[in-house]
Amino acid sequence: MSRKLLLKNAHIEGIRFFEAYRKNGGYAAVEKALRMTPEELVEQVKTSGLRGRGGAGFPTGMKWSFLAKPEGVPRHLVVNADESEPGTFKDRYLMEYIPHLLIEGMIISSFALGANLSFIYIRGEYSWIPDILEQAIEEAKANGFLGKNILGTGFDLEIFVQRGAGAYICGEETALLESLEGKRGNPRLKPPFPAVKGLWERPTVVNNVETIAAIVPIIELGGEEYAKIGVGKSTGTKLISACGNINKPGVYEIDMTISVEEFIYSDEYCGGIPNGKRLKACIPGGSSVPILPANLLLKTMNGEPRLMNYESLADGGFATGTMMGSGGFEVLDEDQCVVKHTMSLARFYNHESCGQCTPCREGTGWMYRILQKIENGQGTMQDIDLLWDIQSKIEGNTICPLGDAAAWPVAAAIRHFRDEFEWHILNPELCRTQNYGLAGY
Numbered sequence: 057m058s059r060k061l062l063l064k065n066a067h068i069e070g071i072r073f074f075e076a077y078r079k080n081g082g083y084a085a086v087e088k089a090l091r092m093t094p095e096e097l098v099e100q101v102k103t104s105g106l107r108g109r110g111g112a113g114f115p116t117g118m119k120w121s122f123l124a125k126p127e128g129v130p131r132h133l134v135v136n137a138d139e140s141e142p143g144t145f146k147d148r149y150l151m152e153y154i155p156h157l158l159i160e161g162m163i164i165s166s167f168a169l170g171a172n173l174s175f176i177y178i179r180g181e182y183s184w185i186p187d188i189l190e191q192a193i194e195e196a197k198a199n200g201f202l203g204k205n206i207l208g209t210g211f212d213l214e215i216f217v218q219r220g221a222g223a224y225i226c227g228e229e230t231a232l233l234e235s236l237e238g239k240r241g242n243p244r245l246k247p248p249f250p251a252v253k254g255l256w257e258r259p260t261v262v263n264n265v266e267t268i269a270a271i272v273p274i275i276e277l278g279g280e281e282y283a284k285i286g287v288g289k290s291t292g293t294k295l296i297s298a299c300g301n302i303n304k305p306g307v308y309e310i311d312m313t314i315s316v317e318e319f320i321y322s323d324e325y326c327g328g329i330p331n332g333k334r335l336k337a338c339i340p341g342g343s344s345v346p347i348l349p350a351n352l353l354l355k356t357m358n359g360e361p362r363l364m365n366y367e368s369l370a371d372g373g374f375a376t377g378t379m380m381g382s383g384g385f386e387v388l389d390e391d392q393c394v395v396k397h398t399m400s401l402a403r404f405y406n407h408e409s410c411g412q413c414t415p416c417r418e419g420t421g422w423m424y425r426i427l428q429k430i431e432n433g434q435g436t437m438q439d440i441d442l443l444w445d446i447q448s449k450i451e452g453n454t455i456c457p458l459g460d461a462a463a464w465p466v467a468a469a470i471r472h473f474r475d476e477f478e479w480h481i482l483n484p485e486l487c488r489t490q491n492y493g494l495a496g497y
């Protein structure tokens with residue numbers, strides 16, 4: 057059984073409220089952290105090996121140590137709660153059921169970073185969660201953990217919750233900052249990174265909800281102990297939101313040593329595939345990461361079981377591997393049509409493109425229309441090559457990663473399921489009346 061650090065108290069009645077949270081050890085990490093120096097805290101986070109849980113996996117301690125500290129300029133912590141990646145709903149779970157864990161992590165992190173004004177930017181569609189967060193903030197304040205002179209240490213902190221307005225792109229950190237400043241959420245060119253020029257051009261750390269929540273067990277256990285959990289550069293635990301053709305969709309905390317096979321088939325996690333169907337493919341890290349067919353998903357290139365962690369999921373690069381991404385784990389059974397699925401993702405990215413870069417603005421639309429043509433049985437073999445050509449011209453040629461995120465799923469679908477695209481073209485009548493999954497797999 058995986059060790060639980062973030063969800064260990066999730067089942068306790070009333071844990072959403074301060075009283076139960078505190079009674080079960082809550083805010084002890086703040087008390088410990090405020091007795092340490094900010095530099096010591098950053099060192100603990102570096103030692104823990106924690107990597108950003110939003111998708112990129114960038115080392116958190118390194119990001120914190122990049123934070124510029126010009127004299128007299130305020131610094132900020134911004135929590136990215138704009139969880140909009142299709143298949144990803146782990147941050148929602150944390151905020152909805154254990155909001156104090158995030159607030160506690162934010163107090164420690166803000167102290168470590170020297171921030172007195174911190175923000176949670178939450179996706180607009182999570183319309184019921186800001187009230188939960190605001191209540192947790194009020195409770196923490198009423199108990200001396202927020203506001204002026206926290207626990208008599210002289211440290212002041214205010215936290216504000218800002219709702220987004222339904223744009224996926226505002227989960228990209230610089231678009232989020234633009235939106236927080238009251239502007240249209242257009243991504244900025246990096247560098248400068250937010251750590252140097254962020255909110256209102258001030259040094260800003262933007263971290264995912266789960267990343268900041270993980271600061272609490274890191275301080276409780278110490279960075280060294282935290283680093284012992286997991287394997288290699290995949291330390292600690294990771295929340296996975298599992299969905300698709302599985303018996304037990306939900307949010308699971310894993311310790312990154314378990315295999316993909318165990319995660320899909322064990323009763324502790326997904327509980328297998330309904331109706332005894334075969335596993336066809338999986339998108340293990342949110343819609344932006346490459347899809348992998350079952351044979352590559354379960355084993356790495358040297359035949360070892362593929363594990364649920366950053367390195368193992370990426371084994372072999374994109375030719376034979378994928379990414380941990382945000383931990384949005386989507387399983388496709390034998391009845392699913394990869395062309396249809398890819399078309400649906402292409403429509404999403406086309407709709408969510410902010411339109412600043414030509415390859416993304418135009419390319420996502422072209423990819424969607426070509427995929428639609430193939431899915432509707434009107435495609436030609438040249439369309440597959442055209443699709444490949446378009447995705448290759450988007451990747452790496454845009455301001456923000458949305459372009460890459462739109463290109464990778466298309467590239468992976470063609471790379472691993474070309475026969476399925478060809479079937480659609482060779483069987484136009486059939487594919488108008490049934491899924492490839494039902495007909496061709």
Ligand code: L3W
Pocket residue numbers: 108109110111112113114119122138139140141142144227229249250251262341342344345379380381382457458461
């Ligand atoms: C200072 C440097 N800071 C890098 C910081 C940078 C950022 C972090 C990672 O995209 C991915 C994307 C999606 N000085 C720095 C530095 N940083 N060098 O490190 O940066 P980066 O550019 O690698 O990634 P990103 O722009 O943060 C995120 C993928 O995640 N993704 C998306 C998931 C979406 C959600 C959601 O809806 N919640 O999670 C899933 O895989 O494709 O590749 O903070 O500033 N020299």
Ligand code: SF4
Pocket residue numbers: 225242243408409410411412413414416417454455456457458459460
């Ligand atoms: Fe906007 Fe797409 Fe360019 Fe990102 S890649 S800045 S979403 S047009």
